[in-house]
Amino acid sequence: MNSLADNVLMLRVKEGDLYSMGVLFKHYHRELFGFFYHMYGNPDACEDMVQTAFYRMIKYKNSFTGEGPFRAWMYQLARNVLRDHVQQNKRSYHGQNLDDFAEKIGGGTLADESLQKTEQAIQLRNALALLSDAHREVLVMSEYQELKYKEIAEILDITEGAVKTRVHRAINELKIKYLKIEHER
Structure with missing residues (x-):
């Protein structure tokens, strides 16, 4: 449509x-x-x-x-x-306990490569949950929902330039959080 x-x-x-x-x-x-x-x-x-x-x-x-x-x-x-x-x-909207989620999707025997991808996806989800609400929101809209910056700007009532800046900062923050989780593993 x-x-x-x-x-x-x-x-x-x-x-x-x-x-x-x-x-x-x-x-x-x-x-x-x-x-x-x-x-x-x-x-x-x-x-x-x-x-x-x-x-x-x-x-x-x-x-x-x-x-x-x-x-x-x-x-x-x-x-x-x-x-x-x-x-x-009155609940954090960082979602359900991700360890419980990992157990649900990790059951049974999985190939090593598939298991590694699942672990990476969980780490990414954990890192995303650690972002500020504003950063998580722009990343979800741009990367997961594949909205154009112009659409996000209309939704958030900000300029396209502000959206680009937020997305850039959110990606940088996500990288830091992801690497920290990876390092703690």
Whole structure:
């Protein structure tokens, strides 16, 4: 889907066409789940947050003007859902215990190369969890959600240059955290 098609669908939702919301849900469900998962970590809570985000899209449909891209509006709602969830649950949103996660995915016999990739992924996830909220958010949006800097700038209401700076700083901070975890191993 493209931005214009998404905007048209959301404008239809605004007029009461819930079938169009179903199309948007089908297209963006996984993407939003990925965003919440990389920001929060608990799959069950992430699924709940996805549902809440789509519920809010319907509830606050009149706030969508169609002037900006639907995706930016959707992520602004998603960020609010995440913030509300964290506040309500008084829990760190660095996610579930990653050691428990490692045990779940590391069970059985794995080839050494596969096990090493799994360990590296866990170390990367641990390093990502140690980043500041702002740095984790821009990395998740740019690297995992593959949003363009322009889209991130619209979502965060900052300039593209500020996004580039944040991403650069976040990557540098992530490298430091990752290497520290690697060294402690």
